[in-house]
Amino acid sequence: MIDAGAVREPRISSVPPWWSWPLLLPGPLLAWYTVIADELSRVPDAPGWFGSPALAWAGVGALVFGLAVEALFYAMLWGARRIRMPIVSSALVLLQLSMLETLATGIVQHAAAAGPALAVDVLLAGVRARWGESGPGGFRSAFGSFGVLTLVRMGLWAWMQAEGTGRRWREAAAQVTAVWLASHVAQGWLMELMRGRS
Helix, strand or coil: CCCHHHCCCCCCCCCCCHHHHHHHCHHHHHHHHHHHHHHHHCCCCCCHHHHCHHHHHHHHHHHHHHHHHHHHHHHHHHHCCCCCCCHHHHHHHHHHHCHHHHHHHHHHHCCCCCCHHHHHHHHHHCHHHHCCCCCCCHHHHHCCCCCHHHHHHHHHHHHHHHHHHCCCHHHHHHHHHHHHHHHHHHHHHHHHHHHHHC
């Protein structure tokens, strides 16, 4: 049953105007290209084609596809309650928010070795900033990205859903938090399973 007092007019349109697309797409796409190309260059004993720009752009394409699937998943969650969420606008906002993840990745890659600077890195990007190139695996790795930047992404993503559906922010935030927890528990469980088989 839908609480009528929690419903208001959605403030975000279904599809952004055509002129906004060239402004919205290049920034996050180039940011992710830089991150993925850098990570591929760090793979030890990798074949020469690992440094190919085409491979890095393929990684960007896979990431964008994943973000689109995430937006569609949330639209289905709202739709199950007969609440419409604009998918295209949501996916574009999610792409912008993903730049917070590129920032966190950069912090992890260049984290300080010790001292107050490392404490700031851990606060922003999570405890994974202490691990360097390889994490401990399992549930610790699954939740190692939890930091201020993750909280900001979740809060803004919830705000986008609230604005797009006309629901309250705390309702959207509860849903985002539940999905984040469930997905990371599943990720940690899979890591533990794979580690047990190795």
